[in-house]
Each structure stands twice: as C-alpha cells, then as structure tokens.
Amino acid sequence: MNFLSKEPLVQVKGLKTHFFTEEGVVKAVDGVDFEINPGETLGVVGESGCGKSVTSLSIMGLVESPPGKIVEGEINFQGTDLTKLSQKEMRKIRGNDISMIFQEPMTSLNPVYTIGNQISEAIMLHKKVNKEEAKRQSIEMLEKVGIPLPEQRVNEYPHQLSGGMRQRVMIAMSLSCDPQLLIADEPTTALDVTIQAQILELMNDLKESYGMAIMMITHDLGVIAEVSDRVAVMYAGKVVEYTDVETLFKDPEHPYTWGLMNSIPKLDQTVERLEAIPGSVPSPLNFPSGCKYNNRCPLATDKCREIEPELETISEGHQVRCWHYKELERLKNERAETAKIK
C-alpha cells in the first residue's frame, strides 16, 4: 500500500516476447522495462499492435505457445521470476495474486455457466472453502461491484446482463481472491461512454479499498489521465517514454507521445483540425532499422534510421527513448505560435 515503498511489486526487465510464425518472427514485445509499485496504477498506452496486450499476457503466462515465446527478460513478482515458473506454479498465481480483466465483457464470460458458478470457481480454486461459502462470497463480491439484487443475479447467465454489468462481474471475479495486481486490458473500450466512467470510478474505489496495484492497458489517453499514477508509452514493442502522469501530459518528451497528445482535443485550445500522426504502425514483421518511429517522426535524422536509442533517464523518474528529445521543445513552441496567430 505504501506508495513510496522501495521494493516494487512487479519489475519487468528487458522482456522480449516473440511469435514464431510461418511469415517470420513477430517481435511483438521487444525489450520492455517497467516497474509497478504496490498500490500504484501504471498506465500502459499505445496504438493497436504496439505490444501492450502481449506484455500483459506475458506477465500472466498466457502467451499462446506455440507460436509465442518469452525469449528474453525477467518478470519479477514479489521476488520470483515468473518466466521461470512452471504452468502449474503459474496457475497458483493467476487469479490469486495477479488477475486480469479483458476488453470484451460480452464474450469474456462463459455463456453456458451461471455467473455464480464462474465466480465461485475462482474462489474455490484459490481458497479452501466449500461450495456454499464460495457462493456466499460470490454474492458479496457482486454487491461490492455495485450489481443490484446480487442474490438473484448470481444464478443468472451472462446473456441476461448488459455489457457494463458483465464487466462488473468480471471485476468481481478478478478481485474475489484479493490480488496484489490487477491487469486491466482495455476494460472500458467496448463500453458506452457513461458506463466507461462508472467502471473506471469503480476500479479506482476498489483499488483504494483492496490496496492493490493496477496495470491499466489502454489506447485512450483520457482513461490514462483518469486513473494512472505513472505511464509507460509503448511503440512497436518497446517503451518509448516512462514517467508520472502529470509530467506526461504537461511535458511529453518523446515525439510519439507528443503526437498522441496533439491528436486528442483539448478544452483550452482552439484548433482548426486535430493533428494525426502521419502513417501507421509498422508491421512487426518489418520494423524499420534504427529507431522504429523514424518513418513517422518529424525529428528523424540519419542517426535515427541507423542506431536505435536506449531508454534514457532525462530527469528523476522520467525516461525517454529518443536521440533528439531536446529538439522537441522547438516543435512545441512553433505549434504554440501558430495556435496564437490563429
């Protein structure tokens, strides 16, 4: 719970998860480093295909194998390297110490079993309780996540609930064994905006009362701003910027982060059109050499095309993977000027 605790809960070091397909090796995650402290929310943001989901599945040990494989790196969780554990040992951690909720609440619950059955299953797997006690705890969990009439809902099937309710059930299920870490992979993407806010609020409340850490994976900077303490920005299988949430929004130092910020509307600025980052994410089968952002970057030079930069600490708790981050200041000023003229 101690936010300033020296010992991080999760420490990911140089994680590389590759997929060996017929077309070639897909380097979905190619050297990711970050830490999550107990009770902290780490936001992981990036476009589709940047490797954020594969990173989370690697932590869970749920990468489909074959074709996927963690080829390098460590995932230290409370002093154990999860990459070294057997499937059997991982199963004791999954759903117990680390649990996960997914993007699609509509399809994430098994349609042929009742909600109670599915929550009880998780409880009975990790706690030594009988069926009745597990059901009682399931009802309690449903109540905690704000589902009305939990005694009745517990006997219903997923198709009888709305998307928002199903995501609440998923949250109830994932928290039923008091996890230290909850990985949320785009938990609100498939939901209506009003429901999104409710779910995020619920997650923030539960985080307080359970004292767990959250790894929030999203492509939505709004969600990041709402819940995160620290943020890792990912691009093409790597973390490109890693800092606390205030700094990220006030003073982004990587041209990609800056591009992302410009592509969302801001209340205090009037602009004609929002700026999109030109081009699209390169295919993981065919990454450009050097810095992987060089084909879309306004600051790219020959150096960027040849040598890939390392993640560099530029100030206390702020890391950036860019050769020219200092020059970003110039672009920021230019943009501010044009905004003023208009």
Add this chain to the structure above:
Amino acid sequence: MINYILRRLLILPFILFGVTILIFSMIMMLGPYQRLSTYIEDPSQLKGGDVDQLITKYGLDDPWYEQYGRWVSGVLQGDLGWSESAGQPVTEAIASRFPATFELAIFAVIPVVMGGIWLGVLSAVHHNDKLDHTIRIFSTIGWSFPTFVFGLLVLMVFYGILGWFPPGRLDNWALTVVMSDGFTEYTGMHVLDGILNGNFDIVVNSFRHLIGPIFTLAIVWWSFILRITRSSMLETLSKDYIRTARAKGVSENVVINKHARRNALIPVVTVAGPMVLGLLGGVVITETVFGYRGLGQYAAQAAAQLDYSGILGVAMYFSFLLILINLLVDVSYAVIDPRIRLE
C-alpha cells in the same frame, strides 16, 4: 424447460399431418390400378375378379380428400395395408423387424457419438500434432468411403478371410435356441433377450453378427462427428472466455472438459439431426449388405419389388422416428445452451 418440451410436443401433430399429406400425395401420383395393390390383403382377390369393380369398391376414383380421410383413418387405426414383399400386413412386418434395427442403431450410435466427440476433442487439443494428423487421416478415409463399399470390404475381410464376424442376425444353432420354448423373447433384441434369459452364448453370438454392421455404420458418422467436434472445439478454444478461465488459474484439463467442451458441443448437436437421417439411410444399405433382417432390409426389399404399401409404411415410420429424434436433439440443445432454454 418443461414449457419448451410441451410447446414442441404441441407442434408434433401438425408436423405429422404434413408428413401424411406428403406421403399421400406420393400415393396419389400412382394410377388407380397401381394403387389398388396397397388396398389388397390377399393377391388372390385380383385373380379373375373385375379390377374396375374393385377400384370402385375401394373408392380409388373418389376425390382425393375422401381418399385421404380414409387413408388417414386407416393409418390412425394402425392399418397400413398388405405388404406383398413381406407376405404379411405392413404393421406386423414393421413390428417384427423394428427390434433388430433398434438394436443395431443403438449399438452404432453409442460409439459414433462418444467416440466421435472424444476423438474430435483430442484432435483439437493436439492441434497439428502427430496425433491430430493421424486422426484426421483416418477420418478422411472413413468419410470418403460410401457405406456399401465399406460394408462389402468389412464383410470380405472379417467374414470372407478371417471368418470372425458372420452376416445375418444369428447362427442357425442360435436361431433354433431363440425360437425354442425355453427362450422368452422379451424385446426382440437378441443381446438384451440373451442377458434376460441368462443365455450368454446368444449374447456373444448376436454381438458377433452385429459388429460388422455397427462398424460399417459407425465409421462414416464417426468421422463426421469428429470433424465437426474438432473444428468447433478449435474455435471455442480461441474464445475470450477460455482465456478468462485460464486467467482464473483453471487447469488445462478443466478448461477443456468444463469450459470448452460444452460450448463446442452446441454445433455438434445441431448436426446430430441430419446425422440421424443419414444413419437411417445407412441402415438400409448396411442391413442389405449384411443380410441383417431389419427395417432397412425390409425397405430395400419392398422398393425392389414395388411393394407400395411396404414403402409407404416404412416411410411413415421413419418420418415419425425422425420427428421424435429431432425433438430429442432440440431438447438436448436447450439442456446444453441456457441462451436457448431461457428464451
């Protein structure tokens, strides 16, 4: 659930009505002279008698609805006419042959369903392994063989060469035992009767005769169920809720046998209806190939001898069975899938 079954049962008479209309229109496509044979109990009536007079007597020139009324009332009273090919009334012919076919069908369906699903799941779980490839090679072979070719092959190898599994229903000595006073035919199914009479020689003997036809029927539909189960299982294993189950820490065994299999069976149940239809067709061929005295053999024999009453009787009987089986399929659908049950 009970409501669902009741609703289905209420529709049943309407479906049967449709079936009778269909079968009757088939009868009406024949001329009055041809149709006369379906109303004759004893062929000797035709000799010397005035055929036109008989046509008038049986009302074969009457408007179709009057004839339909008479035919249906006959069917309702269990009177399906005289079967020339069997030399007895159609109802009796069907009743005496039904236990044999029922016995065969039950013994064939069990390995088809259990084995097919088991192998299908195995194949999907070991997706693209050696085991999966082996199973798929055998299923492709099984599926591509026509029943009559495979039946003849089985007969040739296991009877002609090895002498293990003879055709027919029983050996002559066993037939004598079954016909004797000391043996009570409770059900007409020899395996069951053998057990009930405590005569295990009969059980063994009738099994030896059953294995060939069972194998022939099973091999085709085995491959069918296996393929459907495999592809459905593969699809289910990539579903989000399987990932959820794994994320809960559920072991791979439970993931497959609890979370995936039940969902994967939904499409399998859907094809079970058409499969039964195919099985009945297979029964006709298999029984003929193996000289197995059952309904299928009777149907083939009636068709070959243009025994209209026989054909129509068997057709009626098979459609009735199909309706019942489809009802069973729909009910099991609802048992497996709550989304259907609670609609």
